Amino acid sequence: MHWKRLAIQLRSWPLLLCAVLCGCSTHADFLQQPRDLFYRNELSEAEKKFTSLQRKKREADVAELDLAMIELVQGRPKEAEKRLKVLRDRFDELEKQSIAAGTLSYFTDDQTRTYAGEDYEKILLRLLLALSNLMHDGGDAEAYSLQMHEKQEQLFQKAVEDISEDKRTQVNQAYRPLAVGYYLRGLLREQTMNNYDDAVRNYEAAVSLNPLCEPLRWDLERAKHGVYCSPGHGVLYVFAMVGRGPHKIEVAEYATSDALLIADRIVSAVGPMSVPPTLAPIKIPKVVIPQQSIDCLGVSIDGTRIGPTASMTDIATLAEQTYDAALPKIMARAVARRVVKKASIYAAKDQLAATTPLASLAMDAAGVAWEATESADTRCWGLLPREIQVLRVEVPVGRHQLQLTPVLDSRSMTKGVNENVEITAGRNTYVLCYFPDTHPIGEFLISHR
Amino acid sequence: MVLGTGCRGYQFAHVIKPDAANMVGSHKAGAEVFDPLIDEAVSKLLSAECGPSPDMPAMAADGTPLKKTICFIGVENKSAEDLGDFKDQIYQQIDARIRESNTFSAISRRMVDAALYETRLRPDSLYIPDNMRLFTAVLERQGQPMDYLMYATLTSGTTKRNNNTQRDYTLTLELVNVNTGVATSQAAEIRKGYHKSRAGAWWNYNPFASTSGE
Numbered sequence: 001m002h003w004k005r006l007a008i009q010l011r012s013w014p015l016l017l018c019a020v021l022c023g024c025s026t027h028a029d030f031l032q033q034p035r036d037l038f039y040r041n042e043l044s045e046a047e048k049k050f051t052s053l054q055r056k057k058r059e060a061d062v063a064e065l066d067l068a069m070i071e072l073v074q075g076r077p078k079e080a081e082k083r084l085k086v087l088r089d090r091f092d093e094l095e096k097q098s099i100a101a102g103t104l105s106y107f108t109d110d111q112t113r114t115y116a117g118e119d120y121e122k123i124l125l126r127l128l129l130a131l132s133n134l135m136h137d138g139g140d141a142e143a144y145s146l147q148m149h150e151k152q153e154q155l156f157q158k159a160v161e162d163i164s165e166d167k168r169t170q171v172n173q174a175y176r177p178l179a180v181g182y183y184l185r186g187l188l189r190e191q192t193m194n195n196y197d198d199a200v201r202n203y204e205a206a207v208s209l210n211p212l213c214e215p216l217r218w219d220l221e222r223a224k225h226g227v228y229c230s231p232g233h234g235v236l237y238v239f240a241m242v243g244r245g246p247h248k249i250e251v252a253e254y255a256t257s258d259a260l261l262i263a264d265r266i267v268s269a270v271g272p273m274s275v276p277p278t279l280a281p282i283k284i285p286k287v288v289i290p291q292q293s294i295d296c297l298g299v300s301i302d303g304t305r306i307g308p309t310a311s312m313t314d315i316a317t318l319a320e321q322t323y324d325a326a327l328p329k330i331m332a333r334a335v336a337r338r339v340v341k342k343a344s345i346y347a348a349k350d351q352l353a354a355t356t357p358l359a360s361l362a363m364d365a366a367g368v369a370w371e372a373t374e375s376a377d378t379r380c381w382g383l384l385p386r387e388i389q390v391l392r393v394e395v396p397v398g399r400h401q402l403q404l405t406p407v408l409d410s411r412s413m414t415k416g417v418n419e420n421v422e423i424t425a426g427r428n429t430y431v432l433c434y435f436p437d438t439h440p441i442g443e444f445l446i447s448h449r
Numbered sequence: 450m451v452l453g454t455g456c457r458g459y460q461f462a463h464v465i466k467p468d469a470a471n472m473v474g475s476h477k478a479g480a481e482v483f484d485p486l487i488d489e490a491v492s493k494l495l496s497a498e499c500g501p502s503p504d505m506p507a508m509a510a511d512g513t514p515l516k517k518t519i520c521f522i523g524v525e526n527k528s529a530e531d532l533g534d535f536k537d538q539i540y541q542q543i544d545a546r547i548r549e550s551n552t553f554s555a556i557s558r559r560m561v562d563a564a565l566y567e568t569r570l571r572p573d574s575l576y577i578p579d580n581m582r583l584f585t586a587v588l589e590r591q592g593q594p595m596d597y598l599m600y601a602t603l604t605s606g607t608t609k610r611n612n613n614t615q616r617d618y619t620l621t622l623e624l625v626n627v628n629t630g631v632a633t634s635q636a637a638e639i640r641k642g643y644h645k646s647r648a649g650a651w652w653n654y655n656p657f658a659s660t661s662g663e
Contacts, residue, residue: 143534146533146534149531149533150533192562193562193565193566193569193571194522194523194561194562194565194572195523195536196571196572196573197525197526197527198526198532198536201526201531227569227570227571228569229569230569231569426566426569
């Protein structure tokens with residue numbers, strides 16, 4: 001009889017082993033090498049690595065986001081826009097967690113959950129759609145900017161549903177709209193020379209979100225009392241993606257793990273059977289912001305210094321605030337997951353009548369191993385910049401040489417990069433570039449070229 | 450579990466028949482507000498101005514009635530809400546109503562934009578006589594003489610009562626005679642209530658509703 005029970009227990013091990021073998025690595029592990037290639041400007045190699053990540057089902061969409069970034073800096077805004085549109089639609093579909101994926105995540109880890117993008121990523125996706133479109137066609141940029149506002153409003157409404165008053169401030173801060181979205185709509189409306197009221201409304205919104213940005217106040221003043229530009233001139237907008245943006249790493253949450261360990265020891269002591277001890281720490285994602293190596297870009301035209309780009313949106317701070325607002329839910333899921341796993345082992349012991357010390361120890365060990373295979377969900381749009389900065393300058397019609405110089409503590413770090421731009425009378429010309437540090441990634445994108 | 454997975458993320462749509470009522474926006478004004486506002490304001494304005502003017506000939510040399518030309522500058526939004534994609538829609542609807550009338554014709558929006566581009570004038574500065582003359586001269590040079598400048602302004606007034614809000618929308622159409630400088634205007638108004646619950650409409654707008662701000 002004793003041998004029969006042991007035989008039953010031994011037959012249950014393969015099942016436990018199957019559970020143990022689920023999901024040991026996290027997205028951050030896959031991301032390190034292709035990110036490094038991207039920041040070394042080895043774009044073709046980075047593209048190949050990210051393309052290979054697309055084969056992994058749970059990494060596919062996140063790899064697509066990074067591939068869109070690579071296409072953009074390689075001077076392929078049309079392809080980037082196409083990819084981002086598909087992702088936008090897919091993320092909208094995936095916003096509602098499937099019941100199956102949500103339930104399964106309590107037996108594995110958060111990586112099983114469907115990834116529909118962080119809220120700030122959904123907004124930035126629409127912003128980059130607008131910027132990509134501006135670089136080649138411009139016809140849909142206004143529509144994308146409107147969609148951005150709609151999405152911001154929708155996400156904010158969802159976030160404040162059933163939220164207590166004491167959490168309201170934190171949520172308001174995390175979900176405040178992006179100033180650059182209003183700015184983009186304002187500049188598009190101002191260009192028509194017939195919708196200064198729209199431009200004023202949007203610039204006012206941008207100023208209220210970014211009150212320290214002096215150039216925004218100039219834009220507002222011009223929209224209220226001035227004209228778009230003088231005759232014989234056009235307007236150049238330099239959109240600079242500056243610095244390395246946030247990404248997530250996996251960290252161990254020891255405080256909660258210690259509390260759970262005490263709790264499960266109490267349960268083991270008072271209950272008829274033991275539960276697996278919390279030896280493996282709970283792992284959660286943490287937002288990391290790389291150190292800043294440049295502050296902004298200095299802009300010169302035909303050798304004349306114009307000024308520095310001004311920060312419109314701080315993506316790093318946004319990511320941190322959104323993460324802080326979401327942390328309680330992440331922790332709650334992590335604790336609930338451990339409880340589910342311990343309860344499963346407890347139920348299995350009961351079912352298999354594993355009351356002998358050896359059997360109980362074996363099942364506890366399996367439980368610990370099961371818990372140890374958890375990984376944090378570090379999926380994120382890893383190639384975002386730290387900030388999006390803008391400079392507007394009115395330029396006479398014709399061909400000019402534009403020079404962009406990385407600046408840190410008001411000092412130019414390098415000689416900068418030169419590019420020719422053609423200015424059209426009474427129209428906007430856009431330049432988009434990515435400076436994660438003192439050297440640009442890829443090439444400059446210039447509209448009308 | 451299967452049902453939950455199968456239905457997730459789907460969206461459904463249908464084409465709304467022309468005579469069917471518009472959906473009522475729950476958070477801001479939409480077609481249910483703008484369509485009747487435009488209809489009423491444009492009808493009032495055109496019927497008030499359709500008579501003969503002493504400064505404009507009513508007939509051409511061959512006896513055909515001359516239409517008065519309106520240069521519709523644009524829609525100015527001074528309301529509490531962003532118009533989003535409705536702004537251009539409102540412009541097009543007003544423009545279409547003008548063209549449908551027998552008494553008035555409208556200058557193409559592209560011509561208007563081109564003239565604003567050439568003169569670099571702000572739309573709200575066209576009231577100044579010198580600016581108006583310059584703008585008119587540019588349009589005449591383009592073969593588009595005009596008799597009137599028209600502005601549309603959307604305003605709103607908001608009344609709050611606890612969790613309920615009433616917003617009054619007014620669309621004002623202002624017509625300025627470029628020859629005499631005389632301005633006339635007509636307005637249309639719609640009131641709309643926003644409530645946190647379905648009972649809010651009945652609670653605030655029944656015949657026995659309290660007139661104090663409780």
